Amino acid sequence: MKTRAAVLRQAGTPWEITELELDAPKANEVLIRMEAAGLCHSDEHIRAWGAGRLPMVGGHEGAGVVEEAGPGVTRVTVGDRVACSYIPVCGKCRYCSTGKQNLCDAGKWAGVGCLQDETFRFHHDGEDFGGMCVVGSFSEYSVMSEFSCVKVEDYVPMELAALVSCGVTTGFCSSVYAGDVRVGDVVVVFGTGGVGMNAVQGAAWAGAKHVIAIDPNEWKQQQALQFGATHAFGDPDKAREILIDLTRGQLADKVICTVGEMNNDVLKAAVAMTGKAGTTVVTAVGVYDMGLERGGGLTGYHRRIQGSLFGGANPLYDIPMILSLWHEGHIKLNELITRTYTLDEINEGYHDLMEGKNIRGVVVHQH
Numbered sequence: 001m002k003t004r005a006a007v008l009r010q011a012g013t014p015w016e017i018t019e020l021e022l023d024a025p026k027a028n029e030v031l032i033r034m035e036a037a038g039l040c041h042s043d044e045h046i047r048a049w050g051a052g053r054l055p056m057v058g059g060h061e062g063a064g065v066v067e068e069a070g071p072g073v074t075r076v077t078v079g080d081r082v083a084c085s086y087i088p089v090c091g092k093c094r095y096c097s098t099g100k101q102n103l104c105d106a107g108k109w110a111g112v113g114c115l116q117d118e119t120f121r122f123h124h125d126g127e128d129f130g131g132m133c134v135v136g137s138f139s140e141y142s143v144m145s146e147f148s149c150v151k152v153e154d155y156v157p158m159e160l161a162a163l164v165s166c167g168v169t170t171g172f173c174s175s176v177y178a179g180d181v182r183v184g185d186v187v188v189v190f191g192t193g194g195v196g197m198n199a200v201q202g203a204a205w206a207g208a209k210h211v212i213a214i215d216p217n218e219w220k221q222q223q224a225l226q227f228g229a230t231h232a233f234g235d236p237d238k239a240r241e242i243l244i245d246l247t248r249g250q251l252a253d254k255v256i257c258t259v260g261e262m263n264n265d266v267l268k269a270a271v272a273m274t275g276k277a278g279t280t281v282v283t284a285v286g287v288y289d290m291g292l293e294r295g296g297g298l299t300g301y302h303r304r305i306q307g308s309l310f311g312g313a314n315p316l317y318d319i320p321m322i323l324s325l326w327h328e329g330h331i332k333l334n335e336l337i338t339r340t341y342t343l344d345e346i347n348e349g350y351h352d353l354m355e356g357k358n359i360r361g362v363v364v365h366q367h
Contacts, residue, residue, distance in 0.1 A: 005057045005122070005139035006346045007129060011050025014347045015058060015138070020129060023121040025070035025143045032082065032144060034064040035158035037137035039341070039349045039361040040166055040194060041260050045285060046132065047350070052111035056130045057122050058346075059363075060086035060110075062137025063152070063161035075146040081154065083165040085315040086110075086133040088147035102310035106147050109134055116145050137162070138346065140365050150319045153327075159340070159362045160326065160333045163194070164319050166310075167360060168333065171198030171258055172322055173311025174283045176206045179254040183207030188243065188252045188273050190214050190236075190266055191259030192224040193353075194336065194360035195283060199256045201331050202311075204228025208254075210246055214239050217356040227332060236269045243273055251275030262286030276301045283308040336360045 003022045006015040025031050038061030046052055062084045066076050076082055088106040090096055095103035106116060113130015114120050121143040122129035122136065136142045152161045174195070175181045179202075187203040189196050192215040203211045205228070213224035213232040221232035233239040243252060255270045255278070262284035274280045282305060297303065313319075326333040338358035341349040349361040 001141065003139050003141040004343060005136065006059070006343060007055055007057050008047055009055045011054070012048065015047065015350070017344055018124065020057070020139070021123040022141055022143060023123070025068055026115070026117065027071045028073055028146050029070045029115060029143055030066050030073055030076060030146055030149060031068040032064040032084065032142050033067045033367065034062050034137050034140055034142055034365050036162040036365065037062040037363040038162045038165070038167055038194065039346070039353055039363065041353065042285070043132060044350055044353065053113060053130050055127065056113050056132055057136035057139050057142070058132050059137030059139070060133035060135045061162055061166040062135055063158045063165060066149070067141070073146045076149045076151055080151050081156070081158070081161065082149040083152050083161040083319050084135045084137060084144065085148050085150050085319065086135055086166045087310055087315065088134060088145050089315055090147050091316070099314060101314040101316060102312055106145070138343065138363065140343070140367065150315055152320065152323060155327065156323050159337055159364065160323070162362060163333060163336060163360060164322050167194040168198045168336070169313050169315070169318055169322055170283060170311045171195040172202035173313040173318060174256050174258060174281050174308045175199045175202030175254070177312035178283070178306050178308035179203070179256055179279055179281045181206040181208050181254050184209050185253040186210045186243070186247055188212045188214065188239065188255040188270070189229070190255070190257045190270055191284065192220045193258070193260060196256070196258035197224060197227050197336060197359055199258050199283070200224050200227045200229050203254070203256070205325070205331060212239055212243060220356065220359070223359060226335070240273055247275070252278060254279050254281065256281045257284050259284045262288050264288045271297060271303060271305070274301070274303050277303070279304045279306050281306045281308050283311065337362050340364045342366060
């Protein structure tokens, strides 16, 4: 069949809308009619830096309906509404079987975009196109492993199902799992975009006493206060002054880094706000080094730096769990969507993201 998709052929170029050939699903694969795709910063990193195999169909944050199931599929059936987990979950490997689905071995092809049998489903003029994180949600239709599908309830709007497939779950779980935020903790969140705003929500939901949001965008600072932050600043130095006052010098129990692009300045500022036996969680990607120990800041304070992939989530459990929290009124999801776009407007959507105009933009596919 044919499908329209936003693709990247070369790093540093805009997303290109083109028509691709899409193969039918093979064993343990499904054809998804994509309904919504979140505009996550990770796809912008791929576009700008060219990490991973190109050409590639963009989009790893998405949701849709199962149109066709290949032989052996048991996790979902035709007609099911699904969120597309950007890390597939086999359920059987060492990591899945020990409650670390975010580290599933089936995720090894994320940067290549091929399916589990190491072949591709998207093609154009004899050339194979991968799908971002083996999802490719910037396509009207996509074929993916059943491992990438998490069934969602009928009452969940597709735009929200798309958001929990990456950004919401990553941010929320960066606080509650990777950060292990506890009742009464003091938490600092660097960066309050589509991931960080949910780190704020996660920290507040977990019972943090104070949640300090830091973002240079004044509008996002104000938004963070609506999502559970108790304080919001654009200047890390000013935030640290208030943190010292609030904690009588003890600093933060947990500092969550969810900025658009991680760098040395953010890492050093985050560690400097982390108190004794505290944890600095690094969810953001970027270029930075770990040369922090000259003053004994890690050893002397018994600090911990925790890397965070998907926030430590178990997608098969946590995606439905977070949606249930929203359904019962405990967290906000609708308010994360600042604007929706058509597939043809995807470059405009990413321009808005980089300009700081959106918490999250969402492509709504027109079928």
